[in-house]
Amino acid sequence: MDDIVLEMKHISKQFVGVKALDDVSLSVRRGEVHAICGENGAGKSTLMKILNGIYRADSGEIWLNGKLRNIQSPEEAHKAGLSIIFQEFNLVDTLSVAENIYLGRLREKGVKLNWRAIERRAEEQLKNIGAEIDPRIAVSRLSVSQKQMVEIAKALSYDANVIVMDEPSATLTDKEAQKLFSVISDLKKKQITVIYISHKMDEVFALSDRITVLRDGVAVSTAATKDTTRREVIASMVGRAMENEYPVRQGRRTDETVMRVTHIRRKPVLHDVSFEVKKGEILGIAGLVGAGRTELVRAVFGADPVSEGQIEIKGVQKKIKSPMDAIKNGVALVNEDRKELGLVLKFPIAENISICKIGSIVRKGFIQRKQENRIAEEYTGKLAIKSTSCRQKCVFLSGGNQQKVVLAKWLYADADILLLDEPTRGIDVGSKYEIYKWINRLADAGKAVVMISSELPEILGLSDRILVLHRGKVAGEFENEDKTATAEEIMSCAIG
Ligand SMILES: Nc1ncnc2c1ncn2[C@@H]1O[C@H](COP(=O)(O)OP(=O)(O)OP(=O)(O)O)[C@@H](O)[C@H]1O
Ligand SMILES: [Mg+2]
Structure with a gap:
C-alpha cells in the first residue's frame, strides 16, 4: 500500500461570485514531489491556502499525517507538520531577514532572547539553500529573488514533513533555482513531501513524481510524471490541444x-x-x-x-x-x-x-x-x-x-x-x-x-x-x- 501523507477530500470553496474549488480531492504520498498545474485562476493557491488554514473550505476533509485535521491558522498547520512558501511574499519589509525567518517564534518559554543565536541560525538556514544574504539587514533592501530565498529559508526552518511551494521559482535567478532544485531533492531523500506549483513545464517534468491538473476549480487528472507528456498536461490544463507555442507575426519591422x-x-x-x-x-x-x-x-x-x-x-x-x-x-x-x-x-x-x-x-x-x-x-x-x-x-x-x-x-x-x-x-x-x-x-x-x-x-x-x-x-x-x-x-x- 502506498504511504499517504496527505489527503484532501471533496474540498469546495466559494468566493463571492466565483466557485474557486469544486469537490477537489488530492492524495499525496510520503516523500514524493507532487506537482499541481493549472491555468491562472484554476484554484491552485486557494487549495493550498485551505490546507494551510488561511481560508476555510465550505466543505471537505483534510487528513494529514494520519489524522483528520481542522486547521484554522498557519500556526496550527506548522504544528501539524506543514509549511508553505507563498506565491505572494509574506515578509515584513521593515524587519531584518533573521526576524522575518523567526517571526512569531522569537519567544521561547523561559529562555532569554538571544539575538546572536537567532541570527546565526538564520544565517545557517540561508546557507543551506545557498543564499548569501546578511540576516541582519532589512528585508526592504533585498532584491525580489533574495526575498524569495528568504521565504524559502523561512518555510524550511519549520520542521515540516510536508512543504508546499507555490511558484517558488517564478522570481528566482537561474542559479538560485538550481539551488532550490537541489534542496528539493535533498528533502526527498529525507522522505519530506513537496507539493510543487509551477507554470514552468520543464521544472514540473524534471522535479515531480506525479502531476495533478486543476481546471476551473476541478481536479481533472492525476498522473505519474513518467507516464504522461507535456502535451497531455497542457491539454488537460487548457481543455484543448495547443499546436504552437509561438504565434507567427503578420508584419515586418521598419527601418525607422x-x-x-x-x-x-x-x-x-x-x-x-x-x-x-x-x-x-x-x-x-x-x-x-x-x-x-x-x-x-x-x-x-x-x-x-x-x-x-x-x-x-x-x-x-x-x-x-x-x-x-x-x-x-x-x-x-x-x-x-x-x-x-x-x-x-x-x-x-x-x-x-x-x-x-x-x-x-x-x-x-x-x-x-x-x-x-x-x-x-x-x-x-x-x-x-x-x-x-x-x-x-x-x-x-x-x-x-x-x-x-x-x-x-x-x-x-x-x-x-x-x-x-x-x-x-x-x-x-x-x-x-x-x-x-x-x-x-x-x-x-x-x-x-x-x-x-x-x-x-x-x-x-x-x-x-x-x-x-x-x-x-x-x-x-x-x-x-x-x-x-x-x-x-x-x-x-x-x-x-
Ligand atoms: N480572497 C479572494 N476573494 C475572492 N476571490 C478570490 C480570492 N482568492 C482567490 N479568488 C478567486 O478564486 C479563483 C482561484 O484563484 P487562485 O489564486 O487559487 O488561482 P491559481 O490557480 O493559484 O492561479 P495563478 O496561477 O494565477 O496563481 C480565482 O478566480 C480568483 O480570482
Ligand atoms: Mg496562485
Whole structure:
C-alpha cells in the first residue's frame, strides 16, 4: 500500500461570485514531489491556502499525517507538520531577514532572547539553500529573488514533513533555482513531501513524481510524471490541444529608429550600454541574471538615475529623469515585480487599467466610470482576465491574473515604446500564447517593443533582433527576423 501523507477530500470553496474549488480531492504520498498545474485562476493557491488554514473550505476533509485535521491558522498547520512558501511574499519589509525567518517564534518559554543565536541560525538556514544574504539587514533592501530565498529559508526552518511551494521559482535567478532544485531533492531523500506549483513545464517534468491538473476549480487528472507528456498536461490544463507555442507575426519591422540609447552607465551594474530599437521591431534582451537587463530598462524609464548616457526618441534628445518624463515621451515599462511599480492592489481592475491615461476618461473634472468600465471590460476580455467584474479589487485576483492587469494597463496607455521586463512571469501556457499574439500585434501596429525574458525560447520565438548583455555591457547582437538565432549561440554569448 502506498504511504499517504496527505489527503484532501471533496474540498469546495466559494468566493463571492466565483466557485474557486469544486469537490477537489488530492492524495499525496510520503516523500514524493507532487506537482499541481493549472491555468491562472484554476484554484491552485486557494487549495493550498485551505490546507494551510488561511481560508476555510465550505466543505471537505483534510487528513494529514494520519489524522483528520481542522486547521484554522498557519500556526496550527506548522504544528501539524506543514509549511508553505507563498506565491505572494509574506515578509515584513521593515524587519531584518533573521526576524522575518523567526517571526512569531522569537519567544521561547523561559529562555532569554538571544539575538546572536537567532541570527546565526538564520544565517545557517540561508546557507543551506545557498543564499548569501546578511540576516541582519532589512528585508526592504533585498532584491525580489533574495526575498524569495528568504521565504524559502523561512518555510524550511519549520520542521515540516510536508512543504508546499507555490511558484517558488517564478522570481528566482537561474542559479538560485538550481539551488532550490537541489534542496528539493535533498528533502526527498529525507522522505519530506513537496507539493510543487509551477507554470514552468520543464521544472514540473524534471522535479515531480506525479502531476495533478486543476481546471476551473476541478481536479481533472492525476498522473505519474513518467507516464504522461507535456502535451497531455497542457491539454488537460487548457481543455484543448495547443499546436504552437509561438504565434507567427503578420508584419515586418521598419527601418525607422524610434529610440536610440547611447553610452548609458549606472554604477555598479551598467557599464556603457548602447542600443536602438526600430518602429515595429521586437528587440529581445537576453543575459544571465545580474547582467544588467532590469537595470537597463529601469534606467531608460527614468526609474533609477544614471551617471551618464543619452536617450533620443524619434531623433530628438530627451531628458528622462522620472517615470513621469518617460510616460510623457511615450515610453512604458511593464516591470518584474507587480507589487512594487505595477498595481495598486486595493483598487479595482478598471482603475488600475485607466490610471496612466486617466485624462482620456475625465469630463468636466469627473472621471467617467461607465467609460472606464467599458474600457476595462474590453481589455479583461481580450486578455482573458479571470474576475467577477472589472470593479473587483486586484488583491482578490490570482497571481497570474494580476500580471495580466499590469499588461492591460500599459496596452491601454498606448505608449510608442514598450519596455517589457519578464512580461509572462507566472502566466499559464494558454494565456502566454495570447500575450505573445498581443506583443506581435503591437509591433505590427508600429510600436517598438523591448522585451527582457529569462526564458530563452520566448526570446528566440518572438524577437526580431536579440541583444545579449554580459556584466553590464553589450556582449553581442543577433539578427532573428526569420527566427534563425539559436539557443547555443545566445547562451555562450551570455556566459561571456
Ligand atoms: N480572497 C479572494 N476573494 C475572492 N476571490 C478570490 C480570492 N482568492 C482567490 N479568488 C478567486 O478564486 C479563483 C482561484 O484563484 P487562485 O489564486 O487559487 O488561482 P491559481 O490557480 O493559484 O492561479 P495563478 O496561477 O494565477 O496563481 C480565482 O478566480 C480568483 O480570482
Ligand atoms: Mg496562485
